[in-house]
Amino acid sequence: MTEFLRMGGQGGYVWSAYGLTLAVLVFNVWWARHRHQAALERARASSEQQRVGKRPTVRQIE
Amino acid sequence: MRLPRWFHLLGSPPFVYGFAGNVAPWLGAVSCVLLAVGAYWGLVVAPPDRVQHEAYRILFIHPQIAYVSIMAYVVMAVAAGIGYVWRIKLAYAIAVAAAPIGASFTACALATGSLWGRPTWGTFWQWTDPRIMSETLLLFLFLGYLALRAAFEDRDKADRVSAILAVVGVVDVPIIHYSVIWWNSLHQGPSIMKLDKPSISPEMLPPFLIMVAAFTLCFFWLLLNGLRGEIVERERDSRWIRQLVEGTRG
Numbered sequence: 414m415t416e417f418l419r420m421g422g423q424g425g426y427v428w429s430a431y432g433l434t435l436a437v438l439v440f441n442v443w444w445a446r447h448r449h450q451a452a453l454e455r456a457r458a459s460s461e462q463q464r465v466g467k468r469p470t471v472r473q474i475e
Numbered sequence: 476m477r478l479p480r481w482f483h484l485l486g487s488p489p490f491v492y493g494f495a496g497n498v499a500p501w502l503g504a505v506s507c508v509l510l511a512v513g514a515y516w517g518l519v520v521a522p523p524d525r526v527q528h529e530a531y532r533i534l535f536i537h538p539q540i541a542y543v544s545i546m547a548y549v550v551m552a553v554a555a556g557i558g559y560v561w562r563i564k565l566a567y568a569i570a571v572a573a574a575p576i577g578a579s580f581t582a583c584a585l586a587t588g589s590l591w592g593r594p595t596w597g598t599f600w601q602w603t604d605p606r607i608m609s610e611t612l613l614l615f616l617f618l619g620y621l622a623l624r625a626a627f628e629d630r631d632k633a634d635r636v637s638a639i640l641a642v643v644g645v646v647d648v649p650i651i652h653y654s655v656i657w658w659n660s661l662h663q664g665p666s667i668m669k670l671d672k673p674s675i676s677p678e679m680l681p682p683f684l685i686m687v688a689a690f691t692l693c694f695f696w697l698l699l700n701g702l703r704g705e706i707v708e709r710e711r712d713s714r715w716i717r718q719l720v721e722g723t724r725g
Contacts, residue, residue, distance in 0.1 A: 423529045
């Protein structure tokens with residue numbers, strides 16, 4: 414097992430390359446999710462604001 | 476001529492949003508399985524290389540990531556160009572979704588190449604290598620595209636101006652591809668994508684191709700994920716988004 418991880422002394426290069434690639438993929442998945450959630454949140458806030466804005470005031474009912 | 480119904484649906488943000496949401500999990504699952512199989516095959520099953528010993532195992536990720544970075548650029552430029560010519564908002568959304576994926580894949584291609592170059596060429600970086608330089612230019616094109624967009628308050632203007640940059644930058648794509656033929660490079664010439672038989676050991680070819688498929692599907696998975704967020708952002712004040720967010724209120 415240790416021999417496999419060492420890869421004849423070149424393990425550092427191989428494992429860093431694979432680890433970095435995994436990190437880039439995970440980052441991209443997280444980033445897309447984060448952006449999507451943030452956009453939904455903003456849309457929710459904007460729709461909330463519009464509803465509140467449209468609510469008739471006392472003066473209008475009179 | 477009447478266009479088929481699905482063609483019109485492709486221009487409809489709610490349809491594309493839903494469609495992407497249905498397809499993305501499947502693409503994600505298949506690409507993750509392929510990545511795992513390819514990584515196992517490449518790291519454990521494939522024999523060591525006669526000349527490069529174990530370091531060659533970066534062969535199963537580096538060219539694939541570099542190829543996806545170029546594909547991401549082409550997708551971004553074509554989508555931005557379509558958006559510019561036909562004023563299709565969804566096309567711009569695709570371009571914007573492709574940009575951060577492309578930028579991170581390009582950076583990853585440069586980094587994994589560097590980690591491969593050290594044990595095989597004896598150097599992390601070579602300023603005179605045409606392929607390293609043209610790929611570095613690709614990174615700056617992606618970053619320039621994103622920076623240019625960020626400089627505009629008005630989204631329509633950002634869409635149009637950044638589209639011009641994206642389309643002009645396409646000249647770098649053939650330069651990256653032919654750099655190893657046109658100039659002296661530390662990189663080898665084509666060994667898979669050529670008319671002749673691939674010059675790679677048959678034991679190394681299956682994991683190589685599995686990883687090509689894995690990273691390609693992975694790119695489209697990430698693209699659809701990003702596209703969904705971008706659609707919500709652009710359609711924030713439309714009725715269907717309002718219904719969507721009101722329906723999910725807890």
